[in-house]
Amino acid sequence: xxxxxxxxxxxxxxxxxxxxxxxxxCMHRLLLETWGGFFIQGHQVGxxxxxxxxxxxxxxxxxxxxTFKQIHGDTVQNQLVVQGVELPSYLPLYPPxxxxxxxxxxxxxxxxLLTEMMERCKKLGNNALLLNSVMSAFRAEFIxxxxxxxxxxxxxxxxxxxxxxxxxxxxxxxxxxxxxxxGDRLQILNEAWKxxxxxxxxxxxINCAEVWVEYTCxxxxxxxxxxxxxxxxxHMTPDxxxxxxxPQLQLIIKKVIAYFHDFSVLFSVEKFLPFLDMFQKESVRVxxxxxxxxxxxxxxxxxxxxxxxxxxLLHVCKTMHDSVNALTLEDEKRMLSYLxxxxxxxxxxxxxxxxxxxxxxxxxxxxxxxxxxxxxxxHSVNRLAMETRKVMKGNHSRKTAAFVRACVAYCFITxxxxxxxxxxxxxxxxxGQVALANQCLSQADAFFKAAISLIPEVPKMINIExxxxxxxxxxxxxxxxxxxxxxxxxxxxxRGVLFxxxxxxxxxxxxxxxxxxxxKIRIYTCVLHLLSAMSQExxxxxxxxxxxxxxxxxxxxxxxxxxxxxCETVMAQILxxxxxxxxxxxxxxxxxxxxxxxNSILAHGDLRNNKLNQLSVNLWHLAQRHGCADTRTxxxxxxxxxxxxxxxxMTHLTELALRLPLQTRT
Numbered sequence: 001x002x003x004x005x006x007x008x009x010x011x012x013x014x015x016x017x018x019x020x021x022x023x024x025x026c027m028h029r030l031l032l033e034t035w036g037g038f039f040i041q042g043h044q045v046g047x048x049x050x051x052x053x054x055x056x057x058x059x060x061x062x063x064x065x066x067t068f069k070q071i072h073g074d075t076v077q078n079q080l081v082v083q084g085v086e087l088p089s090y091l092p093l094y095p096p097x098x099x100x101x102x103x104x105x106x107x108x109x110x111x112x113l114l115t116e117m118m119e120r121c122k123k124l125g126n127n128a129l130l131l132n133s134v135m136s137a138f139r140a141e142f143i144x145x146x147x148x149x150x151x152x153x154x155x156x157x158x159x160x161x162x163x164x165x166x167x168x169x170x171x172x173x174x175x176x177x178x179x180x181x182x183g184d185r186l187q188i189l190n191e192a193w194k195x196x197x198x199x200x201x202x203x204x205x206i207n208c209a210e211v212w213v214e215y216t217c218x219x220x221x222x223x224x225x226x227x228x229x230x231x232x233x234x235h236m237t238p239d240x241x242x243x244x245x246x247p248q249l250q251l252i253i254k255k256v257i258a259y260f261h262d263f264s265v266l267f268s269v270e271k272f273l274p275f276l277d278m279f280q281k282e283s284v285r286v287x288x289x290x291x292x293x294x295x296x297x298x299x300x301x302x303x304x305x306x307x308x309x310x311x312x313l314l315h316v317c318k319t320m321h322d323s324v325n326a327l328t329l330e331d332e333k334r335m336l337s338y339l340x341x342x343x344x345x346x347x348x349x350x351x352x353x354x355x356x357x358x359x360x361x362x363x364x365x366x367x368x369x370x371x372x373x374x375x376x377x378x379h380s381v382n383r384l385a386m387e388t389r390k391v392m393k394g395n396h397s398r399k400t401a402a403f404v405r406a407c408v409a410y411c412f413i414t415x416x417x418x419x420x421x422x423x424x425x426x427x428x429x430x431x432g433q434v435a436l437a438n439q440c441l442s443q444a445d446a447f448f449k450a451a452i453s454l455i456p457e458v459p460k461m462i463n464i465e466x467x468x469x470x471x472x473x474x475x476x477x478x479x480x481x482x483x484x485x486x487x488x489x490x491x492x493x494x495r496g497v498l499f500x501x502x503x504x505x506x507x508x509x510x511x512x513x514x515x516x517x518x519x520k521i522r523i524y525t526c527v528l529h530l531l532s533a534m535s536q537e538x539x540x541x542x543x544x545x546x547x548x549x550x551x552x553x554x555x556x557x558x559x560x561x562x563x564x565x566x567c568e569t570v571m572a573q574i575l576x577x578x579x580x581x582x583x584x585x586x587x588x589x590x591x592x593x594x595x596x597x598x599n600s601i602l603a604h605g606d607l608r609n610n611k612l613n614q615l616s617v618n619l620w621h622l623a624q625r626h627g628c629a630d631t632r633t634x635x636x637x638x639x640x641x642x643x644x645x646x647x648x649x650m651t652h653l654t655e656l657a658l659r660l661p662l663q664t665r666t
Contacts, residue, residue, distance in 0.1 A: 091162050098130070098133040102117075102136065111142050114134070118134065118153070128154075131150075132170050140174040141178040144177075144179060148180075148188065150171055151171070151191050154167045163204070168212075172211035172214075176215060179219070189219075193231075196209055209232055210249075210252055213225075213255050222260070225256065229272065230271045240280075253275070256269075256272070257295040263300060263309050264304075267308045276288065283323075290320065297339065304346060304348070314363075321340065321367050324370065344360075344363060353387070360377050360410065364414060381407050382430060385404045386438075394545050395545075396438065396439065401439075407434075408440050422471075425454055428450050428451035429451055429478070432444045445492060451482065456510065476519050488548045489548070490552055497558075498534070498566065508520065518577075522596075524574050525597060528571065532567075535560055537550065574593075574597055577593075587626045591622070591629050608652050613652075641653055
């Protein structure tokens with residue numbers, strides 16, 4: 001008849017100590033009693049709330065040490081054979097409980113306790129399992145100062161199913177947190193690496209090497225780091241073992257770049273880039289590249305032109321860029337663009353502007369699928385043109401004039417490749433301003449004409465941060481900026497007076513506006529402000545070495561007549577729109593627009609003109625006609641007119657004020 005225990009379900013394991021009758025000293029019982037008594041509290045909380053239990057814990061633990069040798073006794077060994085369990089598979093069941101007990105004992109313990117524990121380990125033949133728990137439990141500072149002692153114990157220890165490389169890994173984890181004596185550092189590395197490099201199993205090797213890379217980076221130079229990286233490549237390349245160890249390899253990269261902030265030194269490490277080549281899986285490779293670029297942006301303080309850095313980071317950025325496809329999320333594209341732009345901003349060739357432009361040309365070809373990067377490149381090239389202007393103090397030589405035209409051409413051919421409509425509009429305007437500042441007048445006209453021709457393509461709704469919004473307010477903002485620039489743009493001698501303004505007005509007139517929108521009238525009001533400024537003898541601002549229309553025409557009567565004719569056309573459009581608002585639901589809009597038009601005439605018009613004076617009075621009455629005007633605003637406006645009428649040459653406003661009654665709501 002078989003023993004009852006032989007009928008247990010398959011796979012169930014029993015304690016190998018069970019055959020020992022009434023084994024009061026059973027190490028399993030001691031271990032489980034201690035574990036069960038404290039586990040529910042956690043070692044730190046348990047020691048805080050129940051410090052009196054520590055004595056019981058110490059007693060049980062030392063009893064455990066006395067019975068620990070049972071593991072290697074015939075009874076346990078025979079039982080393991082019966083149950084088909086090998087010792088290397090059985091021993092790893094102990095460390096969680098043992099580590100926890102050691103942590104409880106070592107909690108706030110003096111350094112002398114570590115010495116005592118080391119002595120007990122030596123008496124037990126430097127058992128690897130115990131030694132590992134000691135190194136895992138005590139403070140890293142205590143372990144680090146005794147590093148050479150632990151290495152000696154590790155070398156002499158009885159592995160018995162717990163390999164030495166795991167002990168060196170535990171030692172390495174401590175040395176990552178605390179520094180050993182300076183005189184021992186190289187010897188420690190040599191002793192550890194002698195064991196690590198002999199490991200045949202790639203997983204065992206990389207798990208241990210990953211820990212010691214940090215120690216190497218922390219205390220040694222690029223020479224030693226290069227040696228370690230070369231050894232990792234040597235072990236992980238055969239049979240493509242690296243494919244199963246990407247997390248550990250990523251940690252190695254992170255540790256290296258955490259300690260090497262000087263990227264000229266980092267990329268001079270011969271095996272660094274070959275190490276990156278082990279990341280064959282695209283998603284992992286991109287994550288590693290992102291880590292490198294984040295470190296570069298964080299730690300690179302000064303712009304660089306180091307060819308080693310540039311070539312390496314261009315490769316890294318190209319890897320990130322080439323990962324973009326139709327399925328890539330917008331957030332990921334933004335992150336990649338941010339990192340690549342951070343690199344581009346940190347590249348500077350000083351006064352070698354031609355080399356700088358060549359770099360931007362190369363970057364455009366490499367990063368053409370990321371729109372924010374192209375936008376950054378356009379801004380960078382525009383800034384390069386303005387830096388050239390600054391160096392030459394606005395007096396370009398034949399060479400620099402040709403160079404800024406090359407910059408302008410770069411922007412002109414790059415902008416159409418962008419998809420964002422307002423991005424293109426604003427870049428056309430910005431680039432045109434740069435061209436104008438560098439006396440590239442025909443190129444500036446080309447930018448402005450391109451912007452004007454693009455306006456009809458503006459859709460009614462645009463996507464702003466994932467939400468669809470009406471585009472008219474954005475168009476109004478752009479056009480107001482555009483008008484400010486057009487003031488100083490000189491007319492082309494072959495294209496007639498104010499040709500750009502005329503083209504823009506035609507586009508505004510033909511654009512399909514929303515039915516209940518007043519943006520078109522607000523734009524026309526801004527056009528009136530522009531035309532008023534253009535009629536002045538001297539404009540409010542100029543660009544150095546660019547003759548605006550005030551210099552070209554010099555107050556010519558034909559120019560002023562054309563200007564006035566445009567004003568009349570625009571004003572007619574505004575008045576026509578105001579008439580269409582004479583409906584009950586639109587009276588408030590009519591009142592608001594009427595008062596706005598009145599204020600524009602007051603600020604920019606010559607009210608000594610009888611027609612204009614009468615129009616302003618009519619608009620004042622229109623604003624108040626249906627009781628929709630804000631009385632407080634009307635009162636303040638009238639007070640302003642009276643105050644201004646006291647200034648020299650403004651007496652005509654006194655008569656106007658008398659013709660502007662305030663109406664109360666009835």
